[in-house]
Amino acid sequence: MTLSEFLMPTKEYTARRGPMDKIVLSSRVRLARNLFQLPFPAKAKKSVHLKILNEIKQAVQTIPDISSEGLIVSMDELSNNDKTVLVERHLISREHAKRGAGSGLAINKEENISLMINEEDHLRMQAIFPGSQVRNAWKKIDSIDTLLGKVLNYAFHPQYGYLTACPTNLGTGIRVSAMLHLPGLVLRDQINQIINAVNKIGLAVRGIYGEGSAALGNLFQASNQMTLGITEESIVSKLEKVINALIENEEEARRHLLAEKGQITLLNHIGRAYGILSNAYSIDSQEALNYLSLIRLGVDLGIFPHGDRSMVEELFLFIQKGHFQLFSKDSLSTPQQRDIARASLLREGILKFGTPRQVKTASSSEKGI
Amino acid sequence: MTLSEFLMPTKEYTARRGPMDKIVLSSRVRLARNLFQLPFPAKAKKSVHLKILNEIKQAVQTIPDISSEGLIVSMDELSNNDKTVLVERHLISREHAKRGAGSGLAINKEENISLMINEEDHLRMQAIFPGSQVRNAWKKIDSIDTLLGKVLNYAFHPQYGYLTACPTNLGTGIRVSAMLHLPGLVLRDQINQIINAVNKIGLAVRGIYGEGSAALGNLFQASNQMTLGITEESIVSKLEKVINALIENEEEARRHLLAEKGQITLLNHIGRAYGILSNAYSIDSQEALNYLSLIRLGVDLGIFPHGDRSMVEELFLFIQKGHFQLFSKDSLSTPQQRDIARASLLREGILKFGTPRQVKTASSSEKGI
Numbered sequence: 001m002t003l004s005e006f007l008m009p010t011k012e013y014t015a016r017r018g019p020m021d022k023i024v025l026s027s028r029v030r031l032a033r034n035l036f037q038l039p040f041p042a043k044a045k046k047s048v049h050l051k052i053l054n055e056i057k058q059a060v061q062t063i064p065d066i067s068s069e070g071l072i073v074s075m076d077e078l079s080n081n082d083k084t085v086l087v088e089r090h091l092i093s094r095e096h097a098k099r100g101a102g103s104g105l106a107i108n109k110e111e112n113i114s115l116m117i118n119e120e121d122h123l124r125m126q127a128i129f130p131g132s133q134v135r136n137a138w139k140k141i142d143s144i145d146t147l148l149g150k151v152l153n154y155a156f157h158p159q160y161g162y163l164t165a166c167p168t169n170l171g172t173g174i175r176v177s178a179m180l181h182l183p184g185l186v187l188r189d190q191i192n193q194i195i196n197a198v199n200k201i202g203l204a205v206r207g208i209y210g211e212g213s214a215a216l217g218n219l220f221q222a223s224n225q226m227t228l229g230i231t232e233e234s235i236v237s238k239l240e241k242v243i244n245a246l247i248e249n250e251e252e253a254r255r256h257l258l259a260e261k262g263q264i265t266l267l268n269h270i271g272r273a274y275g276i277l278s279n280a281y282s283i284d285s286q287e288a289l290n291y292l293s294l295i296r297l298g299v300d301l302g303i304f305p306h307g308d309r310s311m312v313e314e315l316f317l318f319i320q321k322g323h324f325q326l327f328s329k330d331s332l333s334t335p336q337q338r339d340i341a342r343a344s345l346l347r348e349g350i351l352k353f354g355t356p357r358q359v360k361t362a363s364s365s366e367k368g369i
Numbered sequence: 370m371t372l373s374e375f376l377m378p379t380k381e382y383t384a385r386r387g388p389m390d391k392i393v394l395s396s397r398v399r400l401a402r403n404l405f406q407l408p409f410p411a412k413a414k415k416s417v418h419l420k421i422l423n424e425i426k427q428a429v430q431t432i433p434d435i436s437s438e439g440l441i442v443s444m445d446e447l448s449n450n451d452k453t454v455l456v457e458r459h460l461i462s463r464e465h466a467k468r469g470a471g472s473g474l475a476i477n478k479e480e481n482i483s484l485m486i487n488e489e490d491h492l493r494m495q496a497i498f499p500g501s502q503v504r505n506a507w508k509k510i511d512s513i514d515t516l517l518g519k520v521l522n523y524a525f526h527p528q529y530g531y532l533t534a535c536p537t538n539l540g541t542g543i544r545v546s547a548m549l550h551l552p553g554l555v556l557r558d559q560i561n562q563i564i565n566a567v568n569k570i571g572l573a574v575r576g577i578y579g580e581g582s583a584a585l586g587n588l589f590q591a592s593n594q595m596t597l598g599i600t601e602e603s604i605v606s607k608l609e610k611v612i613n614a615l616i617e618n619e620e621e622a623r624r625h626l627l628a629e630k631g632q633i634t635l636l637n638h639i640g641r642a643y644g645i646l647s648n649a650y651s652i653d654s655q656e657a658l659n660y661l662s663l664i665r666l667g668v669d670l671g672i673f674p675h676g677d678r679s680m681v682e683e684l685f686l687f688i689q690k691g692h693f694q695l696f697s698k699d700s701l702s703t704p705q706q707r708d709i710a711r712a713s714l715l716r717e718g719i720l721k722f723g724t725p726r727q728v729k730t731a732s733s734s735e736k737g738i
Contacts (some may be wrong), residue, residue: 264709268650275644279725281637340633356648 014313018131022300025179030126032164032173036153040165041118044094049102059151065108076101084322170334176239183218183297184253217293270298277350282339288319307353383682387500391669394548398501399495400540401533405522409534410487418471428520434477445470455689492702540597552587553622586662639667646719651708657688676722
């Protein structure tokens with residue numbers, strides 16, 4: 001299998017489903033590990049990078065998922081666009097995309113396991129699952145960690161736990177996170193209040209472009225802050241509780257929007273998004289993502305006569321720079337050319353959903369609305 | 370004929386045409402006159418207002434256009450909504466709409482002559498014609514002025530000319546103006562440069578909400594500033610020249626937008642306006658006016674397969690508060706209710722234009738675009 005065949009997303013990829021995936025797009029657990037008595041990547045020479053890369057690559061061969069049908073590469077084997085595609089699929093970090101020889105990547109065919117070699121730490125491994133299933137993601141990556149721990153000599157301190165390049169990861173080296181789609185809370189103007197409440201109990205909720213920036217596409221990431229002096233089990237269960245609370249709040253907000261007489265607020269936002277996406281002749285990826293978020297909400301609530309979720313997932317993925325380039329026959333070298341081509345793709349894609357319309361709900365039919 | 374029958378706009382009204390009316394919506398000439406030895410309205414007692422109103426009303430009977438099929442009313446005979454409708458049709462000023470007993474109004478059936486009695490001056494009379502024809506408007510109102518001058522004793526000073534309540538109108542008492550639709554110059558970002566150039570030669574060009582504010586619906590008013598020490602003839606011909614220059618500049622801007630490869634800028638703006646108007650569920654009159662401006666441009670340039678100008682004129686008129694209320698069967702008491710009903714009217718109306726599409730132009734077919 002060639003690299004571009006590997007990167008080309010399949011129908012199966014955009015059709016993936018998970019528990020509560022109308023609200024929770026994905027659940028991810030990441031572990032940070034380093035090798036005993038070797039300098040962290042930022043302090044290591046090139047020869048040490050290569051030695052570490054080689055050692056971990058060999059260890060990765062013991063993971064059946066990856067050794068049979070997966071991909072193990074050095075970062076210098078990837079083109080810039082390959083790297084952008086991998087970032088857009090949440091398989092590598094933006095930081096790792098900047099690296100070349102001496103750093104590496106391993107992923108399995110289902111793309112739910114990925115290992116970054118010589119990113120900030122010698123090894124960062126993640127399991128990412130569709131929908132709300134942080135516990136399953138944790139079990140998966142924990143099993144990988146156990147396999148690798150048999151062949152790699154991890155830097156582990158009896159008092160501090162796993163040693164990491166940045167002290168914020170010290171101890172368990174775990175980061176548990178979920179990507180949530182919360183347009184209901186945004187439309188009802190309740191999102192900031194919710195974010196503040198969650199932050200107070202020691203977890204972070206951020207717009208996907210990080211703290212302080214507006215949430216792009218109504219997408220938010222909830223994650224743990226602490227990694228030291230607390231068990232993995234308690235981190236996972238604390239995050240599960242917060243995710244469930246966010247789901248309940250978002251569902252409540254969506255019920256309110258549906259129950260409003262005429263569903264005006266909902267139809268006004270979704271209708272305008274539909275109108276712009278189906279008629280614009282130039283659109284950048286951020287604006288497109290914001291409107292697609294509302295299309296996704298409309299599909300979830302049954303407001304579109306024909307649209308389904310995998311159609312939305314495809315558009316979400318394909319409008320992004322790297323994927324867009326992957327599918328373009330012509331090379332679209334300027335942002336202007338991409339904005340025009342993206343608008344063309346969206347005009348065609350969005351019309352298939354049909355015009356938004358008011359939906360009957362249990363409460364609206366009871367009230368005879 | 371009842372007042373509401375008089376106010377109800379007819380198909381003939383929205384189908385009116387005039388020279389160059391793709392760019393110049395209307396041309397208007399207004400004259401300010403006062404009666405000899407009577408105090409200006411702001412200084413006069415109620416009894417004096419009534420005396421003046423009565424005297425001018427009788428004089429107006431000598432104008433055949435108005436006495437046969439026109440309307441002569443006291444302002445207290447009009448409801449608030451009637452007054453709003455008259456403002457939206459450019460037949461009275463916002464200031465005059467606030468007046469009651471003691472002030473009056475006379476208009477002819479074609480609605481191209483209107484006389485406000487006891488506004489800022491005892492008498493303000495205007496002729497307003499569709500398209501670019503300030504000279505015809507001037508001839509028309511000059512003939513009315515001549516008729517009235519035979520029966521009314523105007524306050525006229527041999528050195529200063531016609532005396533007016535505000536010194537900015539002293540002398541000729543004339544204001545010549547044209548309402549221009551300049552979306553091409555706005556889209557090409559050339560409008561401020563043009564406005565500055567016109568202002569330098571002693572004429573004013575303003576957004577229709579006045580100086581400093583953004584131009585609503587890409588609509589601009591060009592008018593004379595000086596009224597004293599200059600003949601009516603030279604004011605009219607100076608304004609004619611400026612209007613012609615603005616027309617040329619706007620036409621040039623539209624040609625550029627059409628000649629651009631793929632007409633992307635044009636289609637992007639007009640498409641988005643079409644998408645929003647045909648899918649919004651709540652919209653205020655200002656936002657609607659801004660998008661309708663682009664629909665109007667699209668119709669002028671042949672970008673819509675089915676839309677015609679009188680369809681645009683109707684929507685322009687009907688989305689405004691007073692007209693909207695005139696046509697509503699239900700009383701729409703809150704702005705929110707009006708915004709929802711306006712969006713519904715627009716969704717239905719705009720779809721009749723058909724989806725915007727690229728148009729062939731002489732230059733584009735030459736270049737094989």
